[in-house]
Amino acid sequence: MVDGVLATIIKSFVLVNVLMAFFAFMTWVERKLIGRFQVRYGPNRVGPFGLLQPIADLGKMLQKENMVPEGARVKLYMVAPLIAMTCAIGAFGLMPFGGVATIPYFDYQFHLYIADTSVSLLVVAAIGSLGFYGLMIGGWASGSKYALLGGMRAIAQLVSYEVAFTLAVIGVIIQAGSLSFVAISDAQMPLWFIVPQFLGFLVFFVAAVAESNRPPFDLVEADGEVVAGYHTEYGGMRYAMFAAAEFINAITLSALGAVLFLGGPNGPFLPGPLWMLIKIGAFLFVLIWIRATLPRVRFDQLMKIGWKVLLPVATLNLLLTAVAVVYL
Amino acid sequence: MGIVVFFLAAFLAIVSALAVVSQRNPFVSALGLLGNLVSLATLMLLLDAQFVAAAQVIVYAGAIMVMFLFVIAYVGPRGEIGPGTRKPWQVVLAVVAGLLVVTQIVLVVWTTDFGKPSSIDDAFGGPGAVGQAFVTDYLLAFEGVSVILFMAAVAGVILGAGARPKRLTTDQVLAKEGEAEARRRAASRAAIEAAREAEPGEAR
Incomplete structure (x- = not known):
């Protein structure tokens, strides 16, 4: 909050571009890794090791015809991917990447985060839940039953897992005594919260996979049941925006996991941003690993896991944490 | 900066509130209400109430409105209001309710002293202060x-x-099935006899 408006704008610009580049790179990593898990090569034709594949995909998406399906509500149909994308990027903006950095020669000091408010965690949760409106509006405005079903599945899934997710995170909040990301990272200086909050971490992780609509919880776009879910009727760049929003949500949730349970940007020897990158990368690797190995759950199983397993476990964790914090 | 954000958020709040009542499609109305809630959260941020702003977006925009939209999408086109559904008593009620709200606003503005802004400390509006209260x-x-x-x-x-559906024992289920079977047989027997009686008449 110390930095001026101009510095904040520059930092936001840099962060958004780094995030988009990281997202493009991660799509390549994901395809490559899944290829390896399935004893294939993955993309290897465009550029060295297939590294230019994301750029080729982007070129392809940009050339697609701009289609609007019959029976769609045009304005809402157009704006839905924008909502999803804006919220995905916005939620990432509050992640901390370290303390104070200095630019050499100019002797200019700035913070390695865009903003640190007393309610950062709540703001991320708020923006993240607004992002789901993009899915719901997109599904509804497409004027297609499969898209509508996909959008409604997204909402049902969000509502079910948001509860367990929040309860799991409250354990961390109680232990750190703050909602600010910087304070939470600093509270884990000797010991990462993944050790005392292991139960909470498990709930957080499963709920995070479900909230980012990734396999095995990608019921929202289960191709055998609802074609492609909420983005059935979308093509070209608008589809790409939905896909990007989904993956950036996964990156944001990984960053959230890194901050809440793995000590955030704090770590020995390496600078803060690098530590964050390593921790986010570790989370994303596990997400891709899970995608390559686990089959998709059924919808009733999804609901059962959310309400009958995660919610009681998260509540138990919350009670234990509260007792431990008060009496130990 | 603050004043620009204020007028922008206030304008959006009024426009979205009008959209809630003027749109015929309930889905669009609900989206208007969502916009209204987000604008109000922005206004609360300007009043140094960060916690209330965040909680408003999470609880109302993130959870309650999502359920509204879910139900509206579930009901589908049946929820849309056609022309000529407005009843006279609704108009009267709406005018009375509107007048009451206007009276309240006028009273509040009339009795408030805008001279001196109240002073607040740094902790105001944060999660700690709200929890303490x-x-x-x-x-x-x-x-x-x-x-x-x-x-x-x-x-x-x-x-x-x-x-709760009543749980039947195996015997009860079998007895029910037997009854149904007997009824079916009686019905078919009656049908056959009716057909036999009708046959000679048809043959002539």
Whole structure:
């Protein structure tokens, strides 16, 4: 909050571009890794090791015809991917990447985060839940039953897992005594919260996979049941925006996991941003690993896991944490 | 900067509030209400109430409006209001309610002293200050609300579960099936006899 408006704008610009580049790179990593898990090569034709594949995909998406399906509500149909994308990027903006950095020669000091408010965690949760409106509006405005079903599945899934997710995170909040990301990272200086909050971490992780609509919880776009879910009727760049929003949500949730349970940007020897990158990368690797190995759950199983397993476990964790914090 | 954000958020709040009541499609109306809630959260941010702003977006925009949209999408085109559905008593009621709100606004603005802005400290509006207020000055109201919410949760479970289907023993199920079978046989026998009686008449 110390930095001026101009510095904040520059930092936001840099962060958004780094995030988009990281997202493009991660799509390549994901395809490559899944290829390896399935004893294939993955993309290897465009550029060295297939590294230019994301750029080729982007070129392809940009050339697609701009289609609007019959029976769609045009304005809402157009704006839905924008909502999803804006919220995905916005939620990432509050992640901390370290303390104070200095630019050499100019002797200019700035913070390695865009903003640190007393309610950062709540703001991320708020923006993240607004992002789901993009899915719901997109599904509804497409004027297609499969898209509508996909959008409604997204909402049902969000509502079910948001509860367990929040309860799991409250354990961390109680232990750190703050909602600010910087304070939470600093509270884990000797010991990462993944050790005392292991139960909470498990709930957080499963709920995070479900909230980012990734396999095995990608019921929202289960191709055998609802074609492609909420983005059935979308093509070209608008589809790409939905896909990007989904993956950036996964990156944001990984960053959230890194901050809440793995000590955030704090770590020995390496600078803060690098530590964050390593921790986010570790989370994303596990997400891709899970995608390559686990089959998709059924919808009733999804609901059962959310309400009958995660919610009681998260509540138990919350009670234990509260007792431990008060009496130990 | 603050004044620009204020007028922008206030304008959006009014426009979205008008959209809520003027749109015929309930889905679009609900989206208007969503925009209204987000604009109000922005106004609260300007009043140094960060916690209330964040909680407003999470609870109302993130959870309640999502359920509204879910139900509206579930009901589908049946929810859309056609022309000529407005009833006269609704118009009267709306005018009265509107006048009441206007009176309230006028009274509040009239009696408020805008001369001196109240001073607040840094902790104001943060989660710590709000939590402190909950468990000290407003403990009774806070606990009362939690009891009401708990009742609502229990009521939701009871209403959602509905009446329990009666469990039948194997004998009862077999007896029911036997009854149904006997009824089916009697019906078919009656049909055949009716056809036999009708046949000679048809043949002629």
